Amino acid sequence: MSTEVAPDTQTPATYKVIGTRPVRHDSADKVTGKAVYTDDLHVPNMVFGAFVRSPHAHARIVSIDTSDAEKMPGVLATCTSADLPDPWDKVDNLGEGCVNYAHLSGNVLARNKALYKGHAVAAVAATDSYLAQEAARRIRVEYEPLPATMCVQDAMRNDAPLLHDELITHTLDDKPARPSNIASHIQFEKGNVDEGFAAADVVIEREFKTATVHQGYIEPHVSVALWNEDGRLKIWTATQGSFVVRQQMAELLKMPVSQITIVPCEIGGGFGGKISVYEQPVAAVLSRKCGRPVKIMMQRDEVFEATGPTPASFMRVKLGATKDGKLTAGKAWLAFDAGAFPGGVIGPGAMCVFSCYDLPHATVDGFDVVLNKPKTQAYRAPGSTHVAFATECVIDELAERLKIDPIEFRLNNAAKEGTRRVDGPVYPRVGLVECLQAIQESDHWKTPLTGPNRGRGVACGFWFNCGLKSSVTANVNADGTVTLVEGSTDIGGTRTSIAMQLAETLGITAEDVIPQVVDTDSVGFTDVTGGSRTTFATGLAAHEAALDIQKQMVEQAAQIWECSPDEVTVADGVYQGNGKSLSFKALAVEADKVGIPIVGRGVVDPQCSTNAFAVNLVDVEVDPETGKVTILRFTVCQDAGKAIHPSYVEGQMQGGSAQGIGWALNEEYFYGDDGHMRNASFLDYRMPTCYDLPMIDTIIVEVANPDHPYGVRGVGEVPIVPPPPAIANAIYRATGVRFFELPMSPPTVWNAIKGQTTGE
Amino acid sequence: MAIVFIPSQLQKLTGTAQVEVEGDTVRAVVEQMEKQFPGIQQRLFEDDQLSPTLQLSVDHVMTRALSTSVTPSTEIHFLPVIGGG
Amino acid sequence: MKTHVTTTINGATVEFLCQPRQSLLAVLRDELSLTGCKEGCNNGNCGACTVMLDGLPVDSCLVLAVEAEGAEIETVEGIAEQGHLHPLQQCFLEGAALQCGICTPGFLVTAKALLEKNPQPSEQEIRFGLAGNLCRCTGYDKIVRAVQAASQASPES
């Protein structure tokens, strides 16, 4: 088996459902092609929309002429930013980061200026999708091209072309007088960094660069909007969070949330990229204008060029340590590209850069920089992968310089309960030490790697994970099953991991729970499926709903058995009282005959990080002829708190690792001098195929999260974090060359090896 | 009363990295800080609410609620908001 | 102008009218409501649209619908028989070989074709055989294992 659960970290409690591997509730639909994704919908009388997009990376929009397109038979409506209400500069907190609606509106349809190649400028609806695309080509847009800025360091210069004439750097410090492309400057300071470096025996400082990468979900963005004559708007869409889409729509279209229904369909991947709206408001406006439901599905090149990838970055990281292997100080300077609008992922990046270590002295400066690329978005542990690449490579170099084993060096300095992070807060119980120890105990670590051009690397990663709002209701059916109604869209099996927590609490089987993901009119507010929060927070809501049901069942049992509720006891799903005893199921059948319906309710808003750590161990072989890196063996160890459904926890670990491997070795946006992305297809934006990867071995560590009844931590995001540095460290051992840039693609690796042998 | 960790970019207003401030809630603490260090509140607030770009860490709890109550041992941190994937 | 096409889909004769520019994927999904095959890229790079065409797995987004004249097509909807899941489908759901599931129909069609040609493939043969199908969620580990399990479960072995 690929999975081990590190024995000494197992939660002592014995569970009947939690920790088992039931077949997930929606899998028959998904293996037969019956599951309904948004593009599978054919709403009666539906028409199709298409976008007109900017061919320039930066240009003033002089005029838009839709008249020719509108004359085409079968063309029903056109739309530009003039059809969206005037946005206001309102900054809202969507639970998952904040959004400025003026910027969001300007990203959905460009106002005055196109800020990146592919920026949506207009749209059209027609009776078939080919016609819509033809009509889009007939919309004439006159542009006045402007100089573009494409890289973070250039965009930060005083003489860089400005994207937004009024953008003043957001900072807690004194605001600068002049506008610039620097959207924000974050700073953290702990202790006295100069003293810290003075106390170090070895200090290493390096510069790192990473390229823009995309989440790469296989399902493109797609929506169907129906704006009814009564003013109600209904949208079927592929989203990580239906309520967050509702909120964005309400703000962008200036209508009350109660007038909008969002129906989340099955979703084909998101990874942070399906939270912001793109085509939804445009489909809605087109629908309002033509009176028919409008479907818009993006093409793959549109997904690459016009939805949110995650930033490219430039980073400088300096660390100092004593001879005996104690870190004394750290300094980080981080600049992330936000894309065309402010609000990238620099905040969490800056908070994560030293989050794996106990650093007595440190400073961190983080800059969010706008430039002429698509507005960036979260991608699985947003910001953390970038900074882990920098820090973990410097850590590895320090360990080597100090001649200390890389795992021992990390153990020496690992963050644990009581460690104060550089950004201030102190960790509660966390599992990094346990993960490192589990790697040391693994068969992989104990098996020496031999052979030429081969090397082994280690790296750690951290992600906060969040809580946020979730609501569920649970209806007890006459046959003793429970229908669980929830608002969390299920991207990777959360219907089941949530249902299992309800089942465990009630003492029934996972199969006796029927989970349903419903629209925004049918359940209470629920935040996005993101932030590794769903199994944790919606699971917590399900646990509460189960306790609520249990209370009502006790009352009904008391009524049936003619005793007081205090005399009824519940253990393992068996209700006892007045000398009688019934299982949950049998009692539900009885209760249905006599009592009022039993409906449980769970609403939660846990406000804590659940703090996930992961460690990778990776063996690579580098082909000196081509620079190609082959992953020979890969182990990911992660603290899950408690793995509710171990198969899907492993799945998250393996999937996140594969994305991290792609980021490390191949994936990047190639830009031409004209600011055009040169590789906007799955052929040229090279994500790992199954032929590129080995099996991904998993070790689940379970250090219970004190803030959850079953100890759950989030698991979704952190596995993407350690692969790039772990692979870089392995390549170093294989080749003797350290890499400071992602991706470490064959040409980069080949050039570096060649440079080394020719002494360049 | 609570221990407020002053963001480094505001330390020129306070002169120190940490201050102990009177108050039973985060809002009361910030208002009290404003009396001691004029100008600090406007850097942290927008329209009398916590700036949307910030969140609070109050004894491990990540929140934006200014009504969160505090005790003398409570640590208050002002952090950037974060999103997840 | 529409063209009349006659094909066999999942064992039944099907006739449809299509525009010459419509892909087989577009017709299967939009005209025939066989929405099991998915569109991930529409240019032959993801495999989500894989169907069997005269015994070979193809990216249906790269096949024109008019080319299906006289052909035998099998889609994911035809894999389960009379209410019974195929061993591959069973292994996929038992082995948790899907997360979001958008790639699953394409993988099932490709894997079935692979096992029909090579009932006992090695891990490398499975990986090579499935390399035209992208999955962004699973890291492929559990997909490869599900295909291995199905090859052991299949009657041919």
Ligand code: FES
């Ligand atoms: S949709 Fe046909 S290969 Fe991607």
Ligand code: FES
């Ligand atoms: S399960 Fe989501 S792409 Fe494969």
